[in-house]
Amino acid sequence: MNKKLWLVLRWVFLAVVLISIYLPIMLIIVYSFSSERNIGSDSGFGDFTFSLYGRLFQNDLLMEATLNTLGIGLASALLATFIGTFTAVGLYYMRKGKKAVNLVSQVTVVNAEIVTAVGFLLLSIFLRDVIQIPIEKGVLWLIITHTVLTTPYVILTVSPRLNQLNPNLYEAGLDLGARPMRTLFTVIMPQLIGGMVSGFALAFTLSLDDFVVTNLNKGTSGVNTISTYVYDNLKRNLDPAIRALSTIIFVIVLVVLIVFNIIKNKKAKAEQSASKPLGK
C-alpha cells in the first residue's frame, strides 16, 4: 500500500511539472485557431478558424525573419560542423598546444553571451575601420558570428567519438596500402558521421535560439531573426500570426525529435542483438 502510494505520488509530481511546461505551449496552439486578436480577452475564444495561418504567410517581415533564421542557422551549422570536425581530428593528433586550443575554444562556451556579443560588435567596427575590411553587420556577419559561437560545441561532440575509435582501424587502412591521408578520409572520417550529425543538430538549434549576439550584431538595416522580430514588435503590436508560427515550429520539433529517438532506439537494439553471442 505504502509502495503504491509512493508510485502514485511520483507520477503526480511528474504530471504537475509536465503540465506546467506544456500549458503555455498548448494555450498558444489552441489560440492559433482562434479569430481573437488577444488571448484570454473577455470575448473568449471567438470562432474556430485557420485565418492566422494564412495571415502568417502574408506577413512579409515575419516571413523574412523566419527565412533569415533558417538560412543563418543552416549556413552557420554547416560551417561549424565542417570546421569543428577537422579541428577535432587535428586536436586528436596534436601533442603540444592541445590544451591551449581547447581552453580558448571553451571561452566562448562559458563566457556570458552578452560579453561575446559586445566583443563581436567591437570586432566588426575594428575590421571595418582599422583593417578596412568592408564588413557590414547583417546576415553575413551573423553567419560568421554564429559559426564561431557554435563550433566549440561541434568539437565537443566529435572529439569523444575520435577517442572511442579503435586505433587498429587506422593501422588496418595503412596495411591495406592506403596512404595516411586517404585512410583518414575513407576510414576515420566515416566513423565520425554520428558525432557530426549530433554536432550539426546542436549548432543548428543553438543558432535558431540565439538572441543576445544576434540583437547586437544584426545592424540597423532591418535584418531580423524570429527572436529579434518578436522581441522588437512585442511592445508595439505583435501580429497574432506568431501563434501559428509557434504551433508549426513546435509540431516540427516534436515530430523530428520523436522520430530521431525511435530510430536511435531501434539502432541501439539492433546493435545489442548483433553483439549477442551466437546461439542465444
Added chain:
Amino acid sequence: MKLKNLALRKGNDFRPTFFAFPYVAICFIFVVLPLILVLVYAFRDTDGSFTLNNFRDVLTAGNLKLLLKTVGIALLTTVICLLIAYPTALILASKPFNKYVILALLFIIPMWMNFVLRIIALRSLLGIFGIDYGFGATIIGMVYDFLPFMLLPIYTVLMDMDKSYIEASTDLGANSVITFFKVTLPLSLKGIVSGITMVFMPVFSAYAITGMLGDTDTTIIGGKIHELFVNADVWGIGSAMSFVLLILVFATMFIGNLFGKREAGAKAAVKGGTNE
C-alpha cells in the same frame, strides 16, 4: 615486406595537426581579439587616451545594486530550477519510469523550441492568470526557460550511475534516506555542477526574458550592457561593465572547476582508478 614496414612507420609519424590550424586562426581573430578590444575600449577615453573613468562610472552605487540584483535573480532561478529538476530527474531515472525514454524526452523537448516564442506563450498564460509583469513573472520566466538545462545533465548522470552502489548501500543496512544522501547525491554532484553552470551564468545575459516579463525594476546587467551599446552609445562604459562581468565569469568558472576536479577525483577513487 620492407615497403609495408616503411608505410607503417610513415603512417605512425603522420599527424594531421594542421587540420586544427584554421580554427586556431579563427580563435585568435574571433575569440581572443574581441576580448582584447573589450579591454581596450574599457580603458580608453573618447579621445583615445588611457583612462579609468569608465570604471568610475561603472562602479556606482546604482550599478552595484544592479549587479547584486542580477546575482539575486540568477541565484533564485538556479535554486528553483534545482529544486524542481532534481526530484524530476530522480523519478525519471528510477525504476518504473526509466523504461519510458519518450517520457524523459517530453521534459527536454521545449529546449529545442525558440525560447522567445516560449516566453511569449508563457506571457499569455500569466496574463490569463492575472499575474502582472515584474519580479515574480521574471523568475517564473527564467525558471521556465532554464529548467531543461538543469534537468538534462542531472538526468544523464543519474541514468549512467551504477545502480549496484544503491543495492550495496541497502545491503549494508542503510535506509533509503541515508542511501540518498550518502550515495546517490554525491554521485550525482557532477550533474548538479554542470546544471548550475548551464543556468547561473546564462541568466546574466537573459535580458530578453526580463524585457518580456519584467518591469523597470527587473533590469539585469546583460540588458544594461546592451542598452549602453545601442541606446546610450557609451561604449567605454559598456566595455568596462563587460569587463567586470568577464572577471565574474572566470571567477565562477574557477570555482566550478574546483568542484569538478574534486568530483572527478572522488569518482576515480570509487571506480578504482578506471576513469572513462
